[in-house]
Amino acid sequence: MDHVSFRVARGRFFGFLGPNGAGKSTTIKMLTGLLRPTEGEITIEGHPLERDLLAVKRVIGVLPEELPLYERLTGEEYLLFAGRMYGLSPAEARRRTDELLAFLSLEEERGKLIVDYSQGMRKKTALAAALIHSPRVLFLDEPLNGIDPVSGRVVTDLLRRLARKGVTMFFTSHVLDVAERLCDEVAIIDRGRLVAQGTLEQIRAQREVGQDASLEDVFLKLVAADVRREDLSWIG
Amino acid sequence: MDRLILLVLTRWRMELRAMARARERAVGLLLLLPGLLFSSLFGAFLAFAGIRAVGHDPTILLPALSLVATAVGLSWILAPMVTGVALTESHDVSRLLHFPVPVPVLVAASLAGNLLQPTVLAALPIAAAVAFGVSQTPAAFPFAFAGCLLSLVFLISATQVSGLVIHGIARRRRFQDVAVFLLAGLGFTMSVVPMLLFSGGGRPILALLRSLVAHDVALLSPFAWGLRAAVYAGRGEAAAFLGWSAAQLAAIAGAAALSAALIQRIYRGEFELGRAGAQKEGGRAIMVFAGSIGAQVEKDLRIAWRNPATKATLVLSCLTPLFWLFVFTRMRSGLSPFTLLALATFVGATAFGNDFAQEGRGLGLLLGFPVERWRVLVAKNLAALALRLPGVAVLIGTGALLGSFALLPAAATIVAGTFLIAAGVGNYSSILFPTAMGRPGRNPFGGSTSGARGLAGVALGMLFFTSTLALAAPFVFLAWLPLLLGETLWWLLTLPLSFAGAVAVYAMLIAGAAALFRRREPELLERILEAEAEA
Numbered sequence: 001m002d003h004v005s006f007r008v009a010r011g012r013f014f015g016f017l018g019p020n021g022a023g024k025s026t027t028i029k030m031l032t033g034l035l036r037p038t039e040g041e042i043t044i045e046g047h048p049l050e051r052d053l054l055a056v057k058r059v060i061g062v063l064p065e066e067l068p069l070y071e072r073l074t075g076e077e078y079l080l081f082a083g084r085m086y087g088l089s090p091a092e093a094r095r096r097t098d099e100l101l102a103f104l105s106l107e108e109e110r111g112k113l114i115v116d117y118s119q120g121m122r123k124k125t126a127l128a129a130a131l132i133h134s135p136r137v138l139f140l141d142e143p144l145n146g147i148d149p150v151s152g153r154v155v156t157d158l159l160r161r162l163a164r165k166g167v168t169m170f171f172t173s174h175v176l177d178v179a180e181r182l183c184d185e186v187a188i189i190d191r192g193r194l195v196a197q198g199t200l201e202q203i204r205a206q207r208e209v210g211q212d213a214s215l216e217d218v219f220l221k222l223v224a225a226d227v228r229r230e231d232l233s234w235i236g
Numbered sequence: 237m238d239r240l241i242l243l244v245l246t247r248w249r250m251e252l253r254a255m256a257r258a259r260e261r262a263v264g265l266l267l268l269l270p271g272l273l274f275s276s277l278f279g280a281f282l283a284f285a286g287i288r289a290v291g292h293d294p295t296i297l298l299p300a301l302s303l304v305a306t307a308v309g310l311s312w313i314l315a316p317m318v319t320g321v322a323l324t325e326s327h328d329v330s331r332l333l334h335f336p337v338p339v340p341v342l343v344a345a346s347l348a349g350n351l352l353q354p355t356v357l358a359a360l361p362i363a364a365a366v367a368f369g370v371s372q373t374p375a376a377f378p379f380a381f382a383g384c385l386l387s388l389v390f391l392i393s394a395t396q397v398s399g400l401v402i403h404g405i406a407r408r409r410r411f412q413d414v415a416v417f418l419l420a421g422l423g424f425t426m427s428v429v430p431m432l433l434f435s436g437g438g439r440p441i442l443a444l445l446r447s448l449v450a451h452d453v454a455l456l457s458p459f460a461w462g463l464r465a466a467v468y469a470g471r472g473e474a475a476a477f478l479g480w481s482a483a484q485l486a487a488i489a490g491a492a493a494l495s496a497a498l499i500q501r502i503y504r505g506e507f508e509l510g511r512a513g514a515q516k517e518g519g520r521a522i523m524v525f526a527g528s529i530g531a532q533v534e535k536d537l538r539i540a541w542r543n544p545a546t547k548a549t550l551v552l553s554c555l556t557p558l559f560w561l562f563v564f565t566r567m568r569s570g571l572s573p574f575t576l577l578a579l580a581t582f583v584g585a586t587a588f589g590n591d592f593a594q595e596g597r598g599l600g601l602l603l604g605f606p607v608e609r610w611r612v613l614v615a616k617n618l619a620a621l622a623l624r625l626p627g628v629a630v631l632i633g634t635g636a637l638l639g640s641f642a643l644l645p646a647a648a649t650i651v652a653g654t655f656l657i658a659a660g661v662g663n664y665s666s667i668l669f670p671t672a673m674g675r676p677g678r679n680p681f682g683g684s685t686s687g688a689r690g691l692a693g694v695a696l697g698m699l700f701f702t703s704t705l706a707l708a709a710p711f712v713f714l715a716w717l718p719l720l721l722g723e724t725l726w727w728l729l730t731l732p733l734s735f736a737g738a739v740a741v742y743a744m745l746i747a748g749a750a751a752l753f754r755r756r757e758p759e760l761l762e763r764i765l766e767a768e769a770e771a
Contacts, residue, residue, distance in 0.1 A: 032604065033603075033604075033757075034600060034603060034604070034757075034758060034761055035758050036758045054606045054607070054608065055606070057604060057605065057606035058606040062604055064600065068598050068599075068600045068601045069598070069601065070535060070539060070598050070601070072538070072539045072542040072543055073535065073538060073539065074521060076520065076521040077521040077535075077538065080521055080523055080531075081531050081532075081534070081535045082605075084523070084526065084527065084528060084530070084531035085528050085531055085532070085605040085606075085607055086605065086606065087528070087606070089526070090523045090526050093523070094523070110520075110521075111519070111521075113542070
């Protein structure tokens with residue numbers, strides 16, 4: 001990452017977008033304390049990450065792109081474990097687990113080992129674990145990948161409601177129309193550098209693209225994507 | 237041929253890079269190399285001296301050499317199950333299957349790639365010594381050596397087949413669970429059988445060996461056909477040399493064809509060895525412990541019980557002390573107090589493990605929770621202690637029954653103290669040299685547990701075991717002292733002192749490890765993810 005600096009206001013749905021290899025997942029790893037930046041400062045909900053890592057971890061929930069779940073626990077056991085690791089009492093962990101399993105349609109699979117879950121079920125389980133302690137900031141790395149359309153709708157509705165209740169969303173996605181529908185504000189990075197930040201209207205105005213330009217048009221212009229139109233020389 | 241060379245060079249490059257990125261493994265391998273070189277030269281000396289002692293009597297030399305070759309071959313094939321380290325590498329060819337490369341080329345590349353494995357290189361002086369030993373004239377040596385090399389190539393081909401069978405089994409998660417559990421049991425049985433036989437004196441073994449040599453039972457063993465060719469070459473019998481060489485070549489081709497067939501069947505999902513039972517689905521999950529340490533201990537115990545390798549370890553940890561106690565009672569001296577306390581020291585000191593290996597990718601998850609790092613380490617150690625408790629209880633209980641109940645407190649103190657220190661030392665191993673267990677569906681003996689890296693891991697394990705013994709020595713000595721002085725009443729003072737000292741050292745080790753853990757968190761995670769990707 002190259003001198004990336006941004007601020008996200010509380011309760012905003014913030015989209016962090018960029019092409020492959022731009023540094024989206026690396027940024028999330030740094031913001032959640034899994035990767036140490038060589039320089040600079042990160043402050044989340046008033047807690048400086050470097051000095052007070054555990055305080056930051058208490059207020060954030062993370063849904064990583066790769067899903068490192070404990071595969072030989074059942075979905076229910078995993079949520080009960082996560083609840084207690086976030087400091088919930090066993091009774092509260094049980095209550096929230098039951099509610100999350102029902103909400104995300106995982107109730108029938110509660111006794112099945114995670115190793116036997118489908119990708120979508122794993123995603124929902126990881127999302128449930130990220131929500132169980134009522135985080136004030138949610139980091140969501142490609143949250144809708146691998147989820148069926150019905151569950152996708154349930155998840156996006158839930159995320160919107162959480163944002164309305166003051167939970168800050170830090171969201172990455174390759175699906176730009178989903179980002180356009182959900183995000184109040186976006187930042188676009190390219191090769192480790194921040195190339196734009198603001199609401200879609202602000203970015204359109206800054207970059208002098210038409211008011212009807214979609215996020216995809218703006219994105220392609222900002223990352224200077226060379227969308228090649230010619231054929232490959234050896235393909236007849 | 238170009239593609240074959242490319243595949244072999246790519247594999248060697250990947251192997252070198254993997255060692256370069258895990259420098260401690262490179263150092264471990266360097267530490268092990270003198271031992272490997274010594275064992276190679278010693279093996280060569282034994283082979284030469286053995287052959288010359290037997291002379292060129294065909295009635296003994298051929299059956300004896302064949303028997304040894306067969307034993308070596310079987311031990312290489314079973315090495316992953318017995319020791320957890322594969323002596324050669326059966327690398328994952330699934331990433332290469334979408335290229336239009338014929339499967340025989342993949343097989344040949346795998347065989348050629350294994351030629352640079354340290355264990356294969358270490359076998360070359362032994363092959364040369366055998367060839368030298370059986371050659372009656374200098375001119376016969378090249379032919380005899382060629383025969384020995386044919387046997388070696390078959391050995392590598394056969395380990396490739398066994399590696400692929402393991403890989404094939406591993407592709408079905410539930411079946412792999414059962415297979416790993418049973419194979420761990422087989423490994424245990426294989427390792428204790430010689431001890432059990434020798435515990436009653438060497439006579440039964442010698443009688444068995446004589447009978448096997450007399451009946452030349454290894455005649456049909458393809459591990460030895462190249463060696464038989466070498467013996468005939470040494471005597472100048474060209475026809476017999478050519479015949480046995482052809483047989484060995486046919487066996488190599490057969491093994492390679494079997495490998496190719498296995499590769500094709502495994503990756504098309506046609507490798508069905510049987511149906512595993514369906515997973516039982518229970519009712520609501522039960523929480524036993526509260527708090528972050530309790531949650532982690534509970535999680536680790538559940539995962540361990542559901543992981544066949546750790547479940548097997550748990551069962552075997554109860555059997556191992558029984559086995560040793562049985563061996564000691566059959567020895568003339570019986571189970572002396574010193575033996576029991578030495579056994580207690582050994583059981584405690586070998587209890588350390590690379591606790592983050594099981595976490596794998598889950599380590600990123602664990603590090604995401606707002607839990608102090610010392611709590612993570614203590615929880616890991618407590619779970620390890622709980623898993624080893626049945627084995628320790630069996631040892632202390634049966635030891636006291638066979639020896640004396642008066643030794644019970646001393647043995648228990650020694651086990652508890654050395655275990656604590658071993659766990660404390662093991663934390664450093666987990667943080668500094670993390671490894672990852674293979675994920676379900678991947679070769680359980682691939683990546684960091686195979687070939688050169690597997691050997692390096694063994695060297696590191698020996699280093700940590702030695703460190704544990706050094707740190708625990710004063711407290712073990714305190715517990716032994718009254719026995720040495722013949723004043724067992726002193727145990728009232730020395731045993732609490734010994735345990736308190738061990739607890740203090742453990743607390744210091746935990747404090748240091750927690751600080752190291754906080755500093756190395758990102759690097760540790762990166763290394764675990766890399767190791768798991770390779771596994």
